[in-house]
Each structure stands twice: as structure tokens, then as C-alpha cells.
Amino acid sequence: MSMPGLLLVKSNAELEAEERAEALQRVQSRRDLFQSNLASHIQSCWQAARQAKEEVQQRMLRALRQRTGLYEPDKLAAIQEEGGPLVFMMLTDEKCTAAEAWLEDILLVAGEKPWAVRPTKVPDLSPDQQARIVGQVELEVLQGLQAGMAVTREDIQARAKELQAEFEQALRAEAERLAGRMEYHIEDLFQEGGWYAALREAIQDIVTFPAGFIKGPVIRRRRALTWGRDASGDSVPVVSWVLRPEWECVSPFDIYPSPSAKGLDDGDLCELVRMTPGELHALIGVEGYDEAAIRQVLEDGGGRVSSWLWDRQSERARLEDRPQEWADPKGKIEALNYWGQIQGQLLLDWGIDPSEVDDPEAQYQCEAWQIGPWTIKAQVNPHPLGKVPYHKASFRNKPGSFWGIGVPEIITDCQDMCNASARNLAANMAITSGPQVGVDLDQVDPTTNIRKIYPWKVWPFKGNRAKAGGAPISFYQASSNIDQLMKAYDKFSLEADTKTGIPKYIYGSGQTSGVLNTASGFSMMVNNATKGIKRVVGNIDTGVTKPSVTEAWVFVMLYDPDPSIKGDVEIVALGSSAMMVKEQQQLRRNEFMQTTSNPVDLQIMGMKGRAQLLRESLKSLDFTPDKIVPSEEELQRLEQAQQQAAQNQMQMGQFGGQPPPARQGAPTLPDGSAAGGDGANLMRMRT
Incomplete structure (x- = not known):
């Protein structure tokens, strides 16, 4: 309680502390407002993307059921109502497995890479190299003038051209060396960052679903063995946290493009990320993530953060052999990784460096991570061209569409017809396995077990009614349609070969006849069959291999401190060229x-x-x-x-x-020969 007439006196430290507290309060108020506005923006984009993907989601579930060997619910109910056999011929899985093996044989050969780094045809001369040429010419002209020699314009121009040609030749050699070092460095990043494992998983998605995705490079904090020093100063291996780029295969079920998107960089893109509390905690210390928000999620939300989905995707979990996923006591934290445009003022409220936001009213390509009401990351997209770190490819592209077509969708009709043929074949084999028996119950002794038939069985009949002339037992043998049904099955199975471009003889199945019986004929047929799979390899080269290697090159150029690996290079995908036997x-x-x-x-x-x-x-x-x-x-x-x-x-x-004798004043080599001669003069001087 203050007394009247007395002044409140505060020290400079107290005044500064109050100013800092007020500033922090203002920043926190802006961040709270930003959280609310950004969460609302992400929520609206997410809802639109999720609704637009509902049809594609059902397509992927049908493809997964078809490959797993399960009927659609309505068709299963119809078959069960008719009492037919539940036979499902695994034609789709056979074709998908063959396609995956074929693609891995081409793209993932041991000891070889499906890509290469090569210098450009005409490497650019850097400003320093151009300055070296000009400086060398100026020096030679000055030396000539000092010697009293006449130097013409033609001499200067000719010597400049010679020097430029020499530099270009040396530059091409240097570009070759730099490209080799860059290729070795990217290969090391891919090996440690899991790119090849991600590509192997993505191939399965590319074959089965409308598209397959690889994400990277993504910086993550991992525990790794590194070299350190003990108390005596000796080098010892120690476990420490390191930041490294990684690549991973993202399930197409978890990718949600904007409703009008035709490509990855067209409009907004959302990825549904499920992570354990430990994986979320590992993001602490990674540049761009808000440590306070992450700790608040772990303390308040943990594994019970509300789902971004309206349902728990129980059918997907069941088809992927996780039927009890809902019973996990810890569960997974669901985060939404949003890539899209955010207003500059929202980024300034978050605390982005004002130098990155020129106009608060403009839209900036950004990345944001949202977990429930918490924003754990929001930053301007660090990519120099504003691209997202995702790469996709489809087994068969569909022009004008974000999604393509997978093998199950291509042979849906063939699979249905083969299933129908197999069901009818099983029913016909059952009904023709023995005769149909008719028994006149009035003539047969009622104590006889008429349902048990075996050789030499004695049938007692009632004599009076047997004299009526009617046969007490009659047999009927149903006709067999096995051959016709087998031909129908073979027909539609062969049609699946044609539609997918994956014939049976490619993976050692089926009978060979005619031209396939000869080595040259078989080789010719194999070469013809590779035309279909070559298009798929081209899709992977264009959509996954080349862009992911290019992004790795961009990452090295921007963030690696070693200048000896940086140069003017081009990325070449080698998958299509590997088609040669x-x-x-x-x-x-x-x-x-x-x-x-x-x-x-x-x-x-x-x-x-x-x-x-x-x-x-x-x-x-x-x-x-x-x-x-x-x-x-x-x-x-x-x-x-x-x-x-x-x-x-x-x-x-x-x-x-x-x-040779040494010139007066000229340096000599250890053997007494001249270190230079008339040929060492760079400029042709005229007297």
C-alpha cells in the first residue's frame, strides 16, 4: 500500500525488467493470435484436401483389397448369398510382385547406381576465371611495353582467345573432377540417409497404388557413433546427437494435395505424419522447430492428441496387418505437415526474421507443422525455388491428374473374370465329381441311410411297390465344363499380361511354345516386352530419381562447406539405359x-x-x-x-x-638445364 505524497522509485534494472516483460507479453499475444489464425488456415486447407481425396482413398483401398485377395463387401455378400465358393485367384498379386522384382532388377542393381552426376557440355566460366584471363593479358601487354616492343591490337585479341581456350580446357577437366567428387558425396548421403531403402518401398507403392512418394532431404537429429576425446586426450568412439539429411517413403494414404492440384508444386500439399513421442522429442534442436511448443505437446497431449481424420482408418490398418492398432496404450501423435502459401504478416507474428518477409500482405511459400492446436514449426520454404521435398511417380501416368493408375486398377476386369471362372470351375468340379442320386422313399426301407453310399451297399426295398415298375434309385451325371472354364480363365489371364505389359515368361511362369522355344526368339520377345516396363522406368526416372538427386545436389551446394565438390553439373537418370541386358x-x-x-x-x-x-x-x-x-x-x-x-x-x-645452356639471369634446374626458354614467352611480340 503506497502512502500519499510519496514517489515510487525504481532502479534502472527494475525498469528494464518491466520493459522486457511487457515486450515478451506483446510477442506472446502476437504468437497466440498467429496460432489461432494459422491453425484456422491450415484446417480449412486440410478439410478441402481430405474431401477431394475421398474417391482416391477408396480407389487405394480397393487396390489393396484386390492385391490382398479380398472381395469387395457388396460382392462378397452376393457370393455368400448364392452359396458359391469364396475362391480368389491372386492374379493381381502375381503381376504386382513380378513388376516389383523387374523394376528392382533394373533400378537397384548391386554395385551400380540408377543415376549419375556429369559436367555440363559447356561449363560456365566463373567471374574469377574471367578476371584471371583479363589480368594475364594485361600483364603480358605491360611486360611487352616495358621491354619496348610493339604490341598490336591483333596480338592482344589473339592471346586473349588462346588464354580463354586454355582456361576452358582446364575448366572441363576441373568440371569432370568436381562432378566425380559430387557424385561420390551424394552417394554417401544416400547410403546414410536411406534413399535406396525408400526407393525400394516406393516401388511397391508405385506398382500397387495410383502413385508412390519419396520425401527428402529432411534434416533429422539422430544418435550416432562419432569420434571424441577421453580424459587423457585419446580418440575414442562416443555416442552423440548429429543432424543429417534423410529420405523416406511416404504412404500415398497420407498425402493430401489440394483439390485442383496437377502436380506436387501445384497448390497446397498436406502430409499426415504419425510419430512416437520419442520421434517428436528428437525434433528439439532441429532448426525451425519451436522447442517450447514441442514440450507443451509432450506434456499436455502426448499420445492422446486428437486425430486429424474423421475416422481411424481401421480398414487400412486391417489390410496392412495392424488390426489392433487402436489398442496401443501409447498410440501415435498425429501431425499435419503443411506446405503452401501463408500471408507474410502471419509469419512476422510467428517471429520470422523480417528480412525474409518483404511485403506483409504478400503470400509466401511456407512449411508449417500443426499438432492439434499447437504450431511446432512455421517458416518460409528454404528451397531456393519454393519446391516441396516430395517426389512421386506412377506405374501409368494420367494426363491432367495428380494421381496415376496402378496395376490392380489396370487389371480389375481381368481379375474379376478370372475369379468368376475359378468360382464356377470349383462349383462345376464339385457337382461333377459324382452322380446325382434320386431315391423313391416309398420303395426304400425307411431304416436305410440313404445319404451314405458306398460300393456293394445293399438297398432293401418294399416288394409290393417295387413291382409297380418304377426304379427305386436313379443316377444322373452332370456334364463337365472344366475345359471351357479353363480356357476362359487362360484367356483373361493372358489379357492381364497384355494390359500390364508383364508376360508370364518374363518371370519364369507359363508354358513356352513356338518362337519362345528358341534362344533368339525368346530374346526377341523379351526385348519386345521391355517396351512396356521401360515406360514405367521412365516415369520413375523423371518423377523420383532425377528430382531427388537434383535436390540432394541443391542441398550440398547450399549447405556443405566443402568448395572442392561444387561445380556446374547435370543430373542423369540411368534407369532407362539399364534396360539393356x-x-x-x-x-x-x-x-x-x-x-x-x-x-x-x-x-x-x-x-x-x-x-x-x-x-x-x-x-x-x-x-x-x-x-x-x-x-x-x-x-x-x-x-x-x-x-x-x-x-x-x-x-x-x-x-x-x-x-641446354642457361640464359643469363635465368633460373636453372638441379641438373643445370634452363628452367625456361624462348618457348616460355606467352606473348608473341613484334619488333
């Missing part, structure tokens, strides 16, 4: 090696070209090329040593076997 490819390589063993070809390609041929041949033979063929640096040193030796020998021949 490996044996034929190796045979052609061997033939090429033999035909280029003559002195003229060896002189043209040089040691580097021959070494590259040897490396590729050794790779196909499962050898390690680096242990057999010298590296490019070693070959370059060897060539320089040979050139120097040849030059010294030629100079000694000009001077009678003695080293």
Missing part, C-alpha cells in the same frame, strides 16, 4: 575394348580414356576399380612426368646429349 552390355564392352586396342585409338583416347574403359569393365565384373586402375590424379602426374622426360630428351639431343 547386362550380358549383352558386357559383351559389347569387351568387343569395344578389343577393337580399340590399336595404337591409333590408344593415342586418341589417351591414358585417361583407356582407364575409364577399364573402370567400367571392372565394375561389371564386380571388381573394385580403384584397387586396379590408377586414379586420374596419378595418371595426370604420370603423363606430366613422361612429357617432361620427352622434352628433356629432345633438348639434350639438340645440344649433343648435353643439357
Whole structure:
């Protein structure tokens, strides 16, 4: 209680503390308002995307049931009402499994990559390199003027062209070296980040569902073994937290594009992410995530955060062999990873650096993570072009549509007809397995078990009625339609081969006849069959392989501190080129090696070209090329040593076997020969 007439005196520290508290209160108020506005924005985008995907969701469930070998509920009820056999021929699973094996055979060959990093045809000259050319020309002109020589404009232009040609040649060699180092670095990232495992899983989704997805690179915090120091200063392995880029396969059930989207970067995109509390806690310390919000989710929500879905997708869980998922006592935390446009003012309220938001009224491509009412992340999309970190491909693309068509949808009719043929075949085999028996109950002794028939059975009849002339027992054999039904089944099974482009003989099934009985004929048919799967490989190359490698290259260029791996390169997907049969490819390589063993070809390609041929041949033979063929640096040193030796020998021949005399004031080598000569002058001076 303050007394009248007294002034309240506060220190500078108290005043500063009050100002900081008021500032924090204002920031918190803005963040609360942002939370509400952003959550409302994400919720509206999510509801629209979820409603638009409902039909696609049902398509995926039908494809999963069809591959699993389950009838649709309405068709199952009709079959059960008729009392027919519940036979389901696993034709869809057979075709999907064959397609997956075929694609893995092409894209995931041990020791080989389905991609490559190569220098561009014309590497760009950097500003520093251009400045070096200009500086070299200026220096030579200055030296010529100081020596009193006449330097014409033609001399300057000619020498500038020579220097530029020399730099371009050196630049191409440097680009080759940088591309090789970049390829090695990306391969290391893919191995540690799980890209190949993600591609293997995505191939299954591509074959089965309307599309398959790979997400990455995504920075995650993981525990890993690293080198550290003990108390005595010695190097010891220690477990520590590291940040590393990772790739993962995202289920198409969890991807929700905007209703009008035709591609990944067209409109908003939502991913439903399910994570354990431990996985959510691992996001603490990763750049962009709000630690306070994450801890609040773990404390208040935990595994009981409300679901983003209107249902728990129990049918999907059952089809994916997780029927008791709902009974998990801990459960999963469901987060919505939103990618789309957010108003700049909302980002400023969140606390984004104002330098990233030029106009508060403009829309910015952003990423946000929402868990219930909590926003654990909101930032401007770090990608320089505003792209999302997702890549997709379909077994068969559908123009103008975000989703494609998978194998189950392609052969739905064939599967239905094969099932119908198999059900009728089973019923016909059952009904024709024995005769139909008719018994006159008035003539048969009622104590006889008429339902039990066996050889040499005695049937007692009543004599009076037997004299009436009617047969007390009659037999009827139903006609067999097995051959017709088998032909119908084979017909529609063959039609599935044609529609999918995956014939039975590709995976060693079915009978071979005619042209397939000969080696050349079989090879010709296999080459024809690869045309269909080649289109699928092309879809994966275009939609998954090339863009994911490109994004890895962008990540390295932006965030890796090592300048020795950065250069002007292009990404090449090699899946389509791998369609060539490996044996034929190796045979052609061997033939090429033999035909280029003559002195003229060896002189043209040089040691580097021959070494590259040897490396590729050794790779196909499962050898390690680096242990057999010298590296490019070693070959370059060897060539320089040979050139120097040849030059010294030629100079000694000009001077009678003695080293050439040194010019006055010129430096000399240890053997007494001149370190430079008239040929060392870079500028052709006119007197």
C-alpha cells in the first residue's frame, strides 16, 4: 500500500525488467493470435484436401483389397448369398510382385547406381576465371611495353582467345573432377540417409497404388557413433546427437494435395505424419522447430492428441496387418505437415526474421507443422525455388491428374473374370465329381441311410411297390465344363499380361511354345516386352530419381562447406539405359575394348580414356576399380612426368646429349638445364 505524497522509485534494472516483460507479453499475444489464425488456415486447407481425396482413398483401398485377395463387401455378400465358393485367384498379386522384382532388377542393381552426376557440355566460366584471363593479358601487354616492343591490337585479341581456350580446357577437366567428387558425396548421403531403402518401398507403392512418394532431404537429429576425446586426450568412439539429411517413403494414404492440384508444386500439399513421442522429442534442436511448443505437446497431449481424420482408418490398418492398432496404450501423435502459401504478416507474428518477409500482405511459400492446436514449426520454404521435398511417380501416368493408375486398377476386369471362372470351375468340379442320386422313399426301407453310399451297399426295398415298375434309385451325371472354364480363365489371364505389359515368361511362369522355344526368339520377345516396363522406368526416372538427386545436389551446394565438390553439373537418370541386358552390355564392352586396342585409338583416347574403359569393365565384373586402375590424379602426374622426360630428351639431343645452356639471369634446374626458354614467352611480340 503506497502512502500519499510519496514517489515510487525504481532502479534502472527494475525498469528494464518491466520493459522486457511487457515486450515478451506483446510477442506472446502476437504468437497466440498467429496460432489461432494459422491453425484456422491450415484446417480449412486440410478439410478441402481430405474431401477431394475421398474417391482416391477408396480407389487405394480397393487396390489393396484386390492385391490382398479380398472381395469387395457388396460382392462378397452376393457370393455368400448364392452359396458359391469364396475362391480368389491372386492374379493381381502375381503381376504386382513380378513388376516389383523387374523394376528392382533394373533400378537397384548391386554395385551400380540408377543415376549419375556429369559436367555440363559447356561449363560456365566463373567471374574469377574471367578476371584471371583479363589480368594475364594485361600483364603480358605491360611486360611487352616495358621491354619496348610493339604490341598490336591483333596480338592482344589473339592471346586473349588462346588464354580463354586454355582456361576452358582446364575448366572441363576441373568440371569432370568436381562432378566425380559430387557424385561420390551424394552417394554417401544416400547410403546414410536411406534413399535406396525408400526407393525400394516406393516401388511397391508405385506398382500397387495410383502413385508412390519419396520425401527428402529432411534434416533429422539422430544418435550416432562419432569420434571424441577421453580424459587423457585419446580418440575414442562416443555416442552423440548429429543432424543429417534423410529420405523416406511416404504412404500415398497420407498425402493430401489440394483439390485442383496437377502436380506436387501445384497448390497446397498436406502430409499426415504419425510419430512416437520419442520421434517428436528428437525434433528439439532441429532448426525451425519451436522447442517450447514441442514440450507443451509432450506434456499436455502426448499420445492422446486428437486425430486429424474423421475416422481411424481401421480398414487400412486391417489390410496392412495392424488390426489392433487402436489398442496401443501409447498410440501415435498425429501431425499435419503443411506446405503452401501463408500471408507474410502471419509469419512476422510467428517471429520470422523480417528480412525474409518483404511485403506483409504478400503470400509466401511456407512449411508449417500443426499438432492439434499447437504450431511446432512455421517458416518460409528454404528451397531456393519454393519446391516441396516430395517426389512421386506412377506405374501409368494420367494426363491432367495428380494421381496415376496402378496395376490392380489396370487389371480389375481381368481379375474379376478370372475369379468368376475359378468360382464356377470349383462349383462345376464339385457337382461333377459324382452322380446325382434320386431315391423313391416309398420303395426304400425307411431304416436305410440313404445319404451314405458306398460300393456293394445293399438297398432293401418294399416288394409290393417295387413291382409297380418304377426304379427305386436313379443316377444322373452332370456334364463337365472344366475345359471351357479353363480356357476362359487362360484367356483373361493372358489379357492381364497384355494390359500390364508383364508376360508370364518374363518371370519364369507359363508354358513356352513356338518362337519362345528358341534362344533368339525368346530374346526377341523379351526385348519386345521391355517396351512396356521401360515406360514405367521412365516415369520413375523423371518423377523420383532425377528430382531427388537434383535436390540432394541443391542441398550440398547450399549447405556443405566443402568448395572442392561444387561445380556446374547435370543430373542423369540411368534407369532407362539399364534396360539393356547386362550380358549383352558386357559383351559389347569387351568387343569395344578389343577393337580399340590399336595404337591409333590408344593415342586418341589417351591414358585417361583407356582407364575409364577399364573402370567400367571392372565394375561389371564386380571388381573394385580403384584397387586396379590408377586414379586420374596419378595418371595426370604420370603423363606430366613422361612429357617432361620427352622434352628433356629432345633438348639434350639438340645440344649433343648435353643439357641446354642457361640464359643469363635465368633460373636453372638441379641438373643445370634452363628452367625456361624462348618457348616460355606467352606473348608473341613484334619488333
